[in-house]
Amino acid sequence: MRFVIFVIFLLGVALAAPSSIDPGYNCKPGQKCWPSLQEWQHLNHTIDGHLYQTIPLGAPCYENSTYYDAAVCSVVENDYNNSIPRGGYYGQTYWPNWEACGTSGCSLLSSNPEVTLYSTCSLGRLATYYVDVRNTSHISAALQFAKVHNIRISVKNTGHDFFGRSTVPNSLAIWTHNLKSLDFHQTFTAHNCPSANAQNVGEMGAGVIAGDAYRFFNSHGVDITGGYEESVGIAGGFGQGGGVGDYTTTYGLMVDNAVEFEVVTAEGQVRTINECNDPELFWAMRGGGGGTYAILTKYRVQVYPSVPVHTYNFLATFKDTTNATQQQGLREVLTAHANNQIIWSSQLVTGQVDYSTKGVSFGLVLPYADDGSRLKRATASFFQTVSNLTYVNVLENNYTSFPTYTDYLAFSAIDARATKPPGIFSLLASRLMPRHLFNASETVDSLVSAVIEGMEKARRLLPLQRTGAQVVLETPLSTPDNNQKTSALPAWREAMWHVIHVGEWYEPLAPAALQKATDGFLEMLEPLKKLSPGGGAYFNEAHYGEPDWEQTFFGANYNRLLDIKNKYDPTHIFDCYKCVGWRGEQE
Known part of the structure; x- marks a missing residue:
């Protein structure tokens, strides 16, 4: 009889009009509202056996864990520092500080996965x-179950998330990682929307990772406007929060190229949305962040004919070992970079530059249908300047061309594995720097000094750890979005640099040390601010402690985005950290 009552109640909720009352979604294990084992089993039956109790990735390697298994542990250790197989486990995040909760977690030591980092394994x-x-009905059933029991929902794909938005304790997680469909439409007919019909449209399930998308579309002679990290879930937070990569300077952000989405809304309804159907929701999901308004299941996006990819690589160390001379070398290269940025942007050169207090690595990129001559002309002045700097020891200063983007990725993936390995702890602080700063020597000097000041502070805050600054040239200057077709942060359209201060470490920091670093990284942004x-920071790659997050992440779009959030998700079942409509930490 109990199950009959439960099923009738569940169906009643599914058929009722959506409530506008926010219940909090704060039920926790051990409370009366928490579902019984039988109720969880019923949900599992409803969704074809695809409900799982979370087991942390490292659990099989903890000898005092219920899940200890030496054979499974061996597989985990082998996959631990490989981002692609790692992303195939639900019970992990790319950066383990978002797996842990304070001093509790279940991670392994990235530099030696045979070592466990905590005394006992916990969910964190x-x-x-x-x-x-595996299909939209699973999402609909999970949403209705969460509403009946007042349980918070979280949405996760790969765990490649600098804010930990995809990991929420005591929640029911929607894991979209296995929605892997890929399709290419040479001629695309949009759903009930002739104005959105197009040529060369790619379609991806929500769980498709970037590398698979690049190879699939390249096999059809086209390329997609994704990022460069192959393990990122390209249609998820990346493709809904902006999406920057090697094609951004040429074709804009990934959200600029979105044509149509399939989504499941808060009431469990499956909708195909575009500029004609639910245009407000479509606009919000084109830049306003993932996991906030609805759960995306398919992403349809404009793709472009493949062209060769040309790169310029400059690798150098700073001479001598004193801080003063190293800082002088850093200043020389940063200034030369800033002085050349206007011409690089005008020629659509993109890429990333990694600065540390000891050296620098440039990886400039230009996808273009020539033999590499355009990139060489654009960088000729910089090439000559950095070859003759006083405090710089040049290790590489050369050009390489690749026939296709997938050929380039085979090269860049090796570097990404070395410079941005998964399984390490990470902290970011970032700011988008507008083009007017590059027009005069005085403002260039101020910009260079602000970046160096932040780098020096990071080194003091995290001694003996990996710190530095990354300057990203992947800004959508070619797509001004004058008609506001997307909800991406307006500051993107004026930015020439996306400056990211980075701190990385291998073992959990003591709470006091972590708090000091967190506060310090926020303070180091002040010179850039x-x-x-009136500017801002990239929603997907910013400081998670940003106090003025509404303005910083969304700018003038915030109030409109909030209205759309309240319309399509009136009870805030999708409530991710510092996303539009975030209610704050719930007790």
Whole structure:
């Protein structure tokens, strides 16, 4: 009889009009509202056996864990520092500080996965249960179950997330990682929307990772406007929060190229949305962040004919060992970089530059249908300047061309594995720097000094750890979005640099040390903020402690986005950290 009552109640909720009352979604294990084992089993039956209790990735390697298994542990250790197989486990995040909760977690030591980092294994921030979604009906059922029991929902794909938005303790997680469909439409007919019909449109399931998308579309002679990290879930937070990569300077952000989405809305309804159907929701999901308004299941996006990819690589160390001379070398290269940025942007050169207090690595990129001559002309002045700097020891200063983007990725993936390995702890602080700063020597000097000041502070905050600054040239200057077709942060359209201060470490920091670093990384942004009043930071790659997050991440779009959020998700079942409509930490 109990199950009959439960099923009737569940169906009643599914058929009722959506409530506008926010219940909090704060039920926790051990409370009366928490579902019984039988109720969890019923949900599992409803979704074809795809409900799982979360097991942290490192659990089989903890001898005092219920899940200890030496054979399974061996597989985990082998995959631990490989981002692609790692992303195939629900019970992990790319950066383990978002797996842990304070001093509790279940991670392994990245530099030696045979070592466990905690005395015992715990769930940390990971969800209690997750639904391994294989179709839209699984999402609809999970949403209705969460509403009946007042349980918070979290949405996760690969765990490649600098804010930990995809890991929420005591939640029911929607894991979209196995929605892997890929398709290419040479002629695309949009759903009930002739104005959105197009040529060369790619279609991806929500779980497709970037590398698979690049190879699939390249096999059809086209390329997609994704990022460069192959393990990122390209249609998820990346493709809904902006999406920057090697094609951004040429074709804009990934959200600029979105044509149509398939989504499941808060009431469990499956919708195909575009500029004609639910245009407000479509606009919000084109830049306003993932996991906020609806759960995306398919992403349809404009793709472009493949062209060769040309690169310029400059690798150098700073001479001598004193801080003063190293800082002088750093200043020389940063200034030369800033002085050349206007011409690089005008020629659509993109790429990333990694600065440390000891050296620098440039990886400039230009996808273009020539033999590399355009890139060489654009960088000729810089090439000559950095060959003759006083405090710089040049190790590489050369050009390489690749026939296709997938050929280039085979090269760049090796570098990414070495410079941005998964399984290490990470902290970011970033700011978008507008083009007017590059027009005069005085403002260039101020910009260079602000970046160096932040780098020096990071080194003091995290001694003996990996610190530095990354300057990203992947800004959408070619797509001004004058008609506001997307909800991406307006500051993107004026930015020439996306400056990211980075700190990385291998073992958990003591709470006091972590708090000091977190506060310090926020403080180090002040010089950059003073140079960019009214600007902002990239929603996907910013400081998670940003106090003025509504303005910083969304700018003038925030109020409109909030209205759309309240319309399509009136009870805030999708409530991710510092996303539009975030209610704050719930007790």
